[in-house]
Amino acid sequence: MKEISCKLLVIGAGPGGYVCAIRAGQLGIDTVIVEAGKPGGTCLNVGCIPSKAMIHAAEEFEKVAHMAGGSSPLGISVAAPVLDLGKTVAWKDGIVSRLTGGVAGLLKKAKVKTVHGWATFRDGKTVAVETETGTQIIRAETVVIATGSASVELPFLPFGRPVISSTEALALSEVPKKLAVVGGGYIGLELGMAFAKMGAAVTVVEALPRVLAQYDAELTRPVVKRLTQLGIEVMVGANAKGVKGDALLVETADGKSARIATDKILVTVGRKPVTEGWGLDQIDLDMAGKFIKIDDQCRTSMRGIYAIGDVTGEPMLAHRAMAQGEMVAEIVAGHKRSWDKRSIPAVCFTDPELVTAGLTPEEAKALGEIKIGQFPFAANGRAMTKLGEDGFVRVVARADNHLVLGIQAVGQGVSELAAAFGLALEMGARLEDIAGTVHAHPTQGEGFQEAALKALGHALHI
Template sequence: MTDIVILGGGSGGYSCAIRAEQLGLSVVLIEEDKLGGTCLHRGCIPTKALLHTAEIADAVRGAGHVGVTASLGGVDAGAAVKYQQSVVAALYTGLQGLLKRPNIEIVFGRGRLVDKNTVEVDGRRITGKSVVLATGSYSRTIPGIEVGDRVMTSEQALTLDRVPESVVVLGGGVIGIEFASIWASFGSKVTVVEALDRILPGEDEWSSKQMLRALRKRGMAIRVGTKVDAVQETEKDVTVTLSSGDTIDADVVLVAVGRGPRTDGLGLAEIGIATERGFVTVDDNLTTSVPGVYAVGDIVPGYQLAHRGFQHGMFVAEHVAGMEPVRVDGDIVPRVTYSHPEVASVGKTENAARDEFGTATSAVYDLGGNGKSRILGTAGGVKVIRAREDGPVVGVHIVGDRAGELIGEAQLAVAWEALPSEVGAFVHAHPTQNEALGEAMMALSGRPLHAHS
């Protein structure tokens, strides 16, 4: 009997395997596809590689503004796909080497729970003292809309070897906005359709408004509060019929309405593991309703993010090894939309903070006053939220290019319940975008410096 049997070799699964092996435990890691899961092969990494291509295309377009003579002849989508595949391949090779450890056995195939200690893979039964479910997520679709050659999910969009003339993106969440940003940079005419009343509905309303303004300035059409009645694909194009009665003809339609937990067919109900809307319910130790069986990553309710999966996996390994790890989850997990501009956040929105604390105060520092942001030519701002008028920092929201690189310090401030005056007292290097976070903290603590009245 092995110490831990892990079902799924994505972010949560392989991080659990590595940490468990480091702690002296024996591991069997079961994966039906490729090690690395969605993030490495069909999500985070390939998407961000294409976003880097998009960033370079935008930089070439704007080169004349900074005194560089250059012109953009176009984007070779096929070459861009090969570039992102090379990035994935290099990381995949590295991961395979990382998992070649004496006490980790890798089994390829589809696993199913037989009982709380046993997983069956292609007729072989593997028994462990503990079992970890890390099966990840899949792209949701819209009932009544069939995926085809021109109607696609994000997985298909990553392999598209041409730049579509026009795109309709169904869904204004993180995935939809990132692909909309890529295609707009590549030169496509982009329309985003979101059923809710704002794009990026999980973010603070201020962030949503900033992004709406920025994306429209880039030439995108954004339709919020609009549902889709029908999508009709032909050999030449796709016609999208909206609830308003309007129709949009496009070269390609992307269905980006979120991701669902991959829990069907695992035998969960048969052994008594509780689920809710397909997600596995867990306690504070990520234990399911069946003792000894854990769940991590995207199948656990909450943010479906790779770095959350990493933390879950390491937490479970340490917990099984008898340690007392600290679980980081919920609002403390940083979130980033890697569009142009980026959106990054950690902690509560202002509305959520008011609901919890009764009152909340906030300050916004505009990147227009930040020297490095002016140099980079990015707009946006930093919004800091504190509980009440004298409480700690409970939320930070940033809009602007490279915002994802600024969220680390913000996470520390929220997680450690720092006062705005404490963070504002730190000396931030000049000129950096990081200064903007310090300026927002100073403004919220009542001593603004580079702030216009």
């Protein structure tokens, strides 16, 4: 097979890789992208997008089921709903297909050559790609590694019936009657709550003292309350030990052994970078633990090799990978670029949703005296009309010059406030900037303005 030579080679067509390739193509760079699966990576195919589709379907089903009980405060009564999970999954797959097809079209539009197959480094400038028609050799002046991450597998709970990862959970043909979730982080709770709404009896097993431990306890309190309302049993300080028959074996917080009867065991204990199988041993890259070490411009320790996205460490967010990919493409094109992760928002699509951007109150306190403004959605008209009073918006700022350091929110639909939070931090907003911006009424976004006003000492509606 004829060799291919290019200026830029991107390995992996996930959010970071495909954005990098598209931007490079727009800038006139001769670009090749290699992907073994479908374009879009984990996020589009088996992660962000399909999980949010299933979460939405679960929310809609629960709303109707609640109305069927005759207890809806909206005065709506309906017949008992029936969920056809197979049809739901087909709808989800249709969305995924449209998006992955769209990515392929965008790459073609940007004149990026796509090679389907698994890439393996031969040296720092050359890779061999195993394709359906044979081995394709690609030589490039610059290489971008965007191989992403994969679900962590526990040695005592290997994937395979009945143990599943989030990928298999999003493709089930029917709702399990009993579901055990090992890991109480954002993935476990997002999917656990969704399946509970669809009718599963869910038990969450978390080794740490509380679920969603990466967030502060005050922020997660409404989510913990909702877990109880959904009938989800949460075992904290507990360790999964294995599976025997139709039961998950657990060591409880007090050291006792327990058996949790279950149809499926969903393991969501984190993700690991994909650093094996593509010839990392053939190139000499410095590592930061299990991740590829990069500088603030995503350069690795080898000249001409960049790395972006999950393979480079936390935060493992699709939009972080996209920002890195865009930046690297522009650097390769000769532009002066750098990036700062401090203003990147993170969203947890539990019920209610969580949004964080910048520093937490504790992190900010370590830097000096701060001001905190917090506004409850119980005092927000729009939240009340959506039955979403449980939650709040919180703004953290320096006490001396009121520079905003961090913003957090928990509540129904607050994921859509992430853009405003990120923009405020990116632009270096002060409390007065947010408080002085006229926010539309009635919206939940008013809570952002009110939180800033509260920090300044003159909130209007509390």
